[in-house]
Structures are given as structure tokens and as C-alpha cells.
Amino acid sequence: MCGICGTYSDGHQPGTRRVTAMMYALRHRGPDGSGYFIDDQVTLGHTRLSIVDTANGTQPMCNEDECVWVTFNGEIFNHIELRDQLTDRGHSFRTRCDTEVIVHAWEEWGTGAFERFNGQWALAIWDRRTRELTLSRDRYGVRPLYYTWVNRELRFASEMKALFAVGGQRPELDPVGLDQTFTLWSPVAPRTPFLGISQVPPGSYLKIHHGHSTMGSYWFPDFPEAGSVPARPIEETAGELRERLIDAVRLRFERSDVPVGAYLSGGLDSSVTASLIASFTDCEVDTFSLRFRSAEHDEGKFQRLLTQHLGSTHHEVVVSERDIADVFPEVVWHAEHPLLRTAPAPMFLLSRLVRDAGYKVVVTGEGADEVLAGYDIFLEAKVRQAWANDPDPRARERAVSQLYPWMDRSPAKAPAFAAAFFGRNLDLSDPAMSHRPRWDSTAALKSMLTDHLRVASTAADDIVATMPPGNERWDMLGRAQWLEMTTLLPGYILASQGDRMLMANSVEGRFPFLDVEVGRFANSLAPEQKILGLDEKHILKRAFADMVPQEILKRPKQPYRAPDAASFFEDGQPEWVAEVSSPDAVSRAGVFRPDLVANLVAKAERRRGLGLSNTDNMRLVSVLSTQLLLQRAESAVEAASQPLPESKVLDFRTRSKP
Structure with a gap:
């Protein structure tokens, strides 16, 4: 986990001022070391948080004849297996680090290497043989990567603050990026909140050659046609999910030369990852939890239950409303786009706790709700689908009454509100039927904007237009999962609550549920194995029923929230x-x-x-x-x-x- 930056120009010799200024702006992402490479067209900068081969992983790194250079942020978890393949093909290695595997994988497979990586990354490769710069980002968008063109010079960096740090780029808000934020919760790549600054989309790469850029894609979420998945016993598929998650946790926990901790929220997902660490690795488990002074938001009861069950060494931070307010300016600067909730602030304080305890890496349960359909929005969509098929008011009331038992204004307690909310946009032919109520509700924020920043809103329709060919044959859950993986996951969950709050305190997060094999398997499942009735993540509960306490398996889902106003x-x-x-x-x-x-x-x-x-x-x-x-x-x-x-x-x- 590090910070990367650099420049490309087709017309003049680059100097050191810009790359060093960007590196300085990214120093929180890599406090353990830094370096840069300068060629006649390119600079590559790097600030290092050393985790694998801490003695020899200095970047930027090159191959033997120094014709391929890379600056890299992230981890390639299957680097040992790739190293063996590349060695068999005649490549030789000087280090044990995954960065060198990227260099040789590029020599062997070019952009085809990205499909072979199981990891989380943002990287830049300068190939001196072809005079081509390539920027790439991982499948789900765990690691950020921004770029801008200023006077025919490309500048790129892990965070936008590094682009501002070299001048020439004004912080002017993009009306379209703002419209996306106040509809979808965040800009959708390649958009950002700022005019003139773009981001490499997840699962994509950007090639720059002779001053021209082209975007390519190597991955997108895909789902089977509705009704095409053969019926399989849940015991069988749950066992397969379990084996894949065991492998994913081992890859992320054992392949590190520094200690790795585990986030523990008290919910199912982090309970599974922490339990896997305790049961299937040889490592001692240190767990880290976020508590709230507000009883409405606190999950301490379930956190204590699991730490006693695991016997872990436990650390916790108790957050008050004033704690959130005090750090909020710093949190916004690290998030780098407008926030609609304060939830990132406690996550910032949690990562500070991790760093103060001497840890650089934590494993978390993020991604489980996206790949295994755990969010309330998926349950809402199923209820609304039932409403569309059955207009009987009594049947509708029964279906919706089971949602949100933890809310003061749950649908069962506010039937008029439920009817108004769930009864809108019941068009089963709409690929985004699942998300329209959320998007419409969020769009009310735009009434506060001045006239020159209010645009004819197309954010929702624009994202639907980017859905891949053949999506009309997916079932409704597949379409809803694609929308969530494309909007909220990379733009908010993994950014504002994930990478940015972790790296603000120089901590790397690892996400077993976003392992490439786990994701591929989850996407292949029939919808009823993910949601059985209104039991979300049904297959995950079945897979770990013997490992996670029943009180946690059976508790109603309570999404992570923090006090706002x-x-x-x-x-x-x-x-x-x-x-x-x-x-x-x-x-x-x-x-x-x-x-x-x-x-x-x-x-x-x-x-x-x-x-x-x-x-x-x-x-x-x-x-x-x-x-x-x-x-x-x-x-x-x-x-x-x-x-x-x-x-x-x-x-x-x-x-x-x-």
C-alpha cells in the first residue's frame, strides 16, 4: 500500500519539482520510504508503506535491462503463483516483492497481465521500448487513481490533492460530477467532483502514446441469465464458498511481512473474516472495533460476544458526536469529494487506533454485502417486485413489515410512508427499479444548489446506459448488484469509508470478500442462494453456521451508521x-x-x-x-x-x- 504519482509529456524534458511536490502531498500513504524515476518523457513517483519484502521493495522498480518501469500501489496476492509461472518462462527475479512480478508479467503478457492478477492495485507502467505509459486499476476500485491534462502534460496520482499540489489545476466543481454525487452518493468513474480531473474506472486501464490516450477494460461484473443456473443443494454451494473464503483470507493474512489485524464490527461479515483468521491461520488475532457513545449506533454487545468467542486481543475506540465534528474537516480532505453522511469520520478514528497499536494492515468484511446481496436495497427490490406482481394491500403490508426492525420509523410503524416510498416506480422492465427510490430520495439535496450548478439530471439514466450488453437477460438481483458494484462500492464504500480513511493514517485494508475467485463464484449463484425469502446472505450464514455464534448469525442486519447533524x-x-x-x-x-x-x-x-x-x-x-x-x-x-x-x-x- 503506497502512493503513486507522475507525469507524461510528449514535448519537453520533465523536471523534479512536480513529482516531488506530488510525493510530498501523498506522504501519508507511504511514510516508510520514497523514490522517483525520470526519463525524457516521464516521471514516476512513489511513497512507500512497506509490507512485503520490506528490505528490497523500493520503487519505482524496473526489469533487468531497465526498459520497463513501474510505480505501484496495492497488493498482488497471487504473486507467488505468478512468479512460478514467469520463472518457468525464463524470467529471473531479484526480490520477493509483488512489484517485481508486475514488471515481468507486463513483459510476458502486456495488458493481459491484469486479468491474471488477484489483488487490489493502482499502477503506472512506463515501457521505454514502445514509449507508452499505461495506468491500471483493480477490478472493484479498491485503490484510487486520478489524472488530468495540463498544457499537453498528463499528471496522475493516487489522490487529487497531489494534482492540486503542483498548480495549474483549479478546484472548480463539475456540475455533472456534483449531480452524480447528489444522486448516486459519489461520482462514477471517470467523473470526479472537479472539472478537468478524471479517474481510471475500476477494471480498466488507460494507455498514453504520442500524447494520445485510449481507455481499455479487462473486467466488469457479470451474472448468469435468469433461470439458467442449475439447482444445487445449499450445503454443496455453501461448502464451496467456505473453501474460497478460507483461501482468500490466507492470501491476505499470511502473505505479509508485517503483522495483520482484523476489523470487527459485530456484524456477520467481519465476524466471518475474524473467525477464519483464528481458525485457519497460525497467527494471533488482534481485533479492532468502533464503539459509539450513542446507544442507537453502538454494536459493542456483539463485538464483545465475538472477541470472547475468539479469545482475541481486542482494541476499541469509543466515538462521541463531538469527536466526529472535530475530525470532520480532515476527513473531508482525505475523502476528496462531498459527503452525505458522517460515517467516514469514525472509520478515520478507527484506523488511527490501528496505527497507534503498531499495525499497518487490517482485514475487513467490506464487499460481502455487494457480492452476496446483503444490503437492504436488495431486500427492498424483492419486496417491490412482489408489490408489482400483487396489488393486494394486505399482501403488500405483510411483505414490507419485515424490513428494518431496527429503525424508529420502520415500515411496519409508518405504513403511509412505506406505501409512498415502496410504491414508486414499480416498472419491472426498468433495469434500475431496485435503485430508483434511493436515487430519487437523494436527489432532493440538489434543491440547495445555485442555478449555475443545477443541471438537467441524467445521472441515473446515464449509469443505466453503461450497463453491459445482455444485462436484460439477468435476473433483477443481478442488475441490482451490478449497479451497487458500479456506483456505491467504489465511489463511497471503498473510497470514503475505506482506502481514504485507512491511508489517512498509513494503514492498508484487505478485503477477502472481493477476492477474484470469491467474486466470480458469488456472481454465478442463483438469487435464492443469496436471498432466501428475506434472509439476506443466506449462503454465507449456512457456510459458517458452525464458526460464528448464533446470536450474530440470527441478529437482524443493522447497517453501519453514525450520528449526522x-x-x-x-x-x-x-x-x-x-x-x-x-x-x-x-x-x-x-x-x-x-x-x-x-x-x-x-x-x-x-x-x-x-x-x-x-x-x-x-x-x-x-x-x-x-x-x-x-x-x-x-x-x-x-x-x-x-x-x-x-x-x-x-x-x-x-x-x-x-
Whole structure:
């Protein structure tokens, strides 16, 4: 896990200033070392968090004759197997690290190497033989990779702050990227929140040759045709899932030269990964949990249950509303796009706990809900499908009453709201029927925007238009999973709550449920093996019924949430809240209508942030986070004109053209 950056120009000799400025901006991603390579067209920069072959993995790295160079962020978990294949084909290795495997895999297979990697990565390869630069990103988008063109020069980096750090790129919001954020929860690659900055989509690569770029794809989520999966006993498929997850955890836990910990939320997914570590590796288990002062959000009871069951060495951090408010400006700067919830802030504090305990790597349960259909949105879609097929009000009420038992305003307690929410857009021919209610609800945030940033919203239809050919033959669950894997997973779950909050504290996250073999197997399953009735992740519960306590297996799903508006007003208002939400600050930014912001803030102040509607909570968080993001981005651009302190420049180990 590291930070990567660099430049490409077809017209002039690159210098060191830009690459060192970008490396400095990414120093939190790689505090253990740094280096750069300069050729006549390209610079490659790297900041290192050393995990595999800590003594010999210095980057950028090259092959024997120095014609292929790579800067790499992430892990290739099957690097040992690939190394054996490449050795059989005549390649020789100087190190044990996975980075060198990438170099030789590129020599052997070119872009075909990406299909062979089982891992999480963002990388840049400079091939001096063809004068071609290639940027690539992993299948699910675990690792970020951004790029921009400035005066015919390509600049790329793991985070956008590195692009701002070299100047020439203004932090101007993209109306389309903002429309996507306030509809889908995040921009969808290649869009970002900022004009002129793009991101390499998951499962894709970007080639730059003679100043021209072309995008290629090597993977996308695929599902079988509806009704085409042969019936198989659940005992058989559950056993196969179990074996694949055991292998995935071993790959991520044992192939590391530093200690690896485990996140433990108290839910099913992290309980499975922690239990697998305890049962199928020779490692001691250190678990890390997030607690809340708010009883509504706390899951400490179930965390304690599992740590006692495992006998793990346990660490926890208890987060208050004011803790969230205090770190929120830093959280937004690391997230790098407007947030609609405060949930990333506690994750930032959790990764700080991991780092303070001396760990660089944690295994988490992220991805299970996407690949095994665990989210409420999948259950909602199934209920709404039943509604579309059966207009009987009593049948509809019975179906929806089983959802969200943990909510104060559950459908069973608010039947009028349930009828209005679930009864919209019941068009079974719509590929996005599952997601329309969420998207429509989130889109209410756009009423706060100024006229010049309000566009004719096409975010939902645009994402539907990108669905792969043949998706009309998938069942409804397959289409819903594709939408979730393409929008919320890479743009929010793995970014704002994952990579960014982990790497803010120099910690790498590993996700066994996003293993290539686990994902391929899960996507091949019949829908009823994932959701049986309204029992989500049914196959996962069957696969680990002997390993996870029954209290956790049978508990109603409670999604991870954190206090929103209450974080900024219940325990007193931090100074920065008044600063960024003042009429002058809002007017200067030009994103939101000052009158509407003033009314919203006054309402939150009167109620101390309590009892606000879901929409008002999201409105407030989106306003504060957007204002903070622009403030920090503008400061970064202003700082770009100043030279780096000499002592910081001298920290970088340099490597120039041989």
C-alpha cells in the first residue's frame, strides 16, 4: 500500500519539482520510504508503506535491462503463483516483492497481465521500448487513481490533492460530477467532483502514446441469465464458498511481512473474516472495533460476544458526536469529494487506533454485502417486485413489515410512508427499479444548489446506459448488484469509508470478500442462494453456521451508521461550522443558496441536530462537506506556488535516467 504519482509529456524534458511536490502531498500513504524515476518523457513517483519484502521493495522498480518501469500501489496476492509461472518462462527475479512480478508479467503478457492478477492495485507502467505509459486499476476500485491534462502534460496520482499540489489545476466543481454525487452518493468513474480531473474506472486501464490516450477494460461484473443456473443443494454451494473464503483470507493474512489485524464490527461479515483468521491461520488475532457513545449506533454487545468467542486481543475506540465534528474537516480532505453522511469520520478514528497499536494492515468484511446481496436495497427490490406482481394491500403490508426492525420509523410503524416510498416506480422492465427510490430520495439535496450548478439530471439514466450488453437477460438481483458494484462500492464504500480513511493514517485494508475467485463464484449463484425469502446472505450464514455464534448469525442486519447533524450541534458547535456555513462563505463558494443554508443551519441549531429528517441530515452534511472540500482544495492550490522546504525535498531518494 503506497502512493503513486507522475507525469507524461510528449514535448519537453520533465523536471523534479512536480513529482516531488506530488510525493510530498501523498506522504501519508507511504511514510516508510520514497523514490522517483525520470526519463525524457516521464516521471514516476512513489511513497512507500512497506509490507512485503520490506528490505528490497523500493520503487519505482524496473526489469533487468531497465526498459520497463513501474510505480505501484496495492497488493498482488497471487504473486507467488505468478512468479512460478514467469520463472518457468525464463524470467529471473531479484526480490520477493509483488512489484517485481508486475514488471515481468507486463513483459510476458502486456495488458493481459491484469486479468491474471488477484489483488487490489493502482499502477503506472512506463515501457521505454514502445514509449507508452499505461495506468491500471483493480477490478472493484479498491485503490484510487486520478489524472488530468495540463498544457499537453498528463499528471496522475493516487489522490487529487497531489494534482492540486503542483498548480495549474483549479478546484472548480463539475456540475455533472456534483449531480452524480447528489444522486448516486459519489461520482462514477471517470467523473470526479472537479472539472478537468478524471479517474481510471475500476477494471480498466488507460494507455498514453504520442500524447494520445485510449481507455481499455479487462473486467466488469457479470451474472448468469435468469433461470439458467442449475439447482444445487445449499450445503454443496455453501461448502464451496467456505473453501474460497478460507483461501482468500490466507492470501491476505499470511502473505505479509508485517503483522495483520482484523476489523470487527459485530456484524456477520467481519465476524466471518475474524473467525477464519483464528481458525485457519497460525497467527494471533488482534481485533479492532468502533464503539459509539450513542446507544442507537453502538454494536459493542456483539463485538464483545465475538472477541470472547475468539479469545482475541481486542482494541476499541469509543466515538462521541463531538469527536466526529472535530475530525470532520480532515476527513473531508482525505475523502476528496462531498459527503452525505458522517460515517467516514469514525472509520478515520478507527484506523488511527490501528496505527497507534503498531499495525499497518487490517482485514475487513467490506464487499460481502455487494457480492452476496446483503444490503437492504436488495431486500427492498424483492419486496417491490412482489408489490408489482400483487396489488393486494394486505399482501403488500405483510411483505414490507419485515424490513428494518431496527429503525424508529420502520415500515411496519409508518405504513403511509412505506406505501409512498415502496410504491414508486414499480416498472419491472426498468433495469434500475431496485435503485430508483434511493436515487430519487437523494436527489432532493440538489434543491440547495445555485442555478449555475443545477443541471438537467441524467445521472441515473446515464449509469443505466453503461450497463453491459445482455444485462436484460439477468435476473433483477443481478442488475441490482451490478449497479451497487458500479456506483456505491467504489465511489463511497471503498473510497470514503475505506482506502481514504485507512491511508489517512498509513494503514492498508484487505478485503477477502472481493477476492477474484470469491467474486466470480458469488456472481454465478442463483438469487435464492443469496436471498432466501428475506434472509439476506443466506449462503454465507449456512457456510459458517458452525464458526460464528448464533446470536450474530440470527441478529437482524443493522447497517453501519453514525450520528449526522447531532455531531455538529448536540455538544456545542465547533468554530469551523459557523465559519464555512456563514452567508459570506456560502456566497463566495457559489455552490449552495445562502438563504436555504441559513434556514437549515438555524433549524439544526434550534434542535441541537436532533430529530431532523433523513433528508435534512444529508443536506446539512453535504453542505458542510462541500464547503470544507473547496476551502482545503483552494488552500492546496495556493500553497503550490511555494517551494517545498529543502529538508523535505532531501528526504526523497532519487533515481534518474540510467
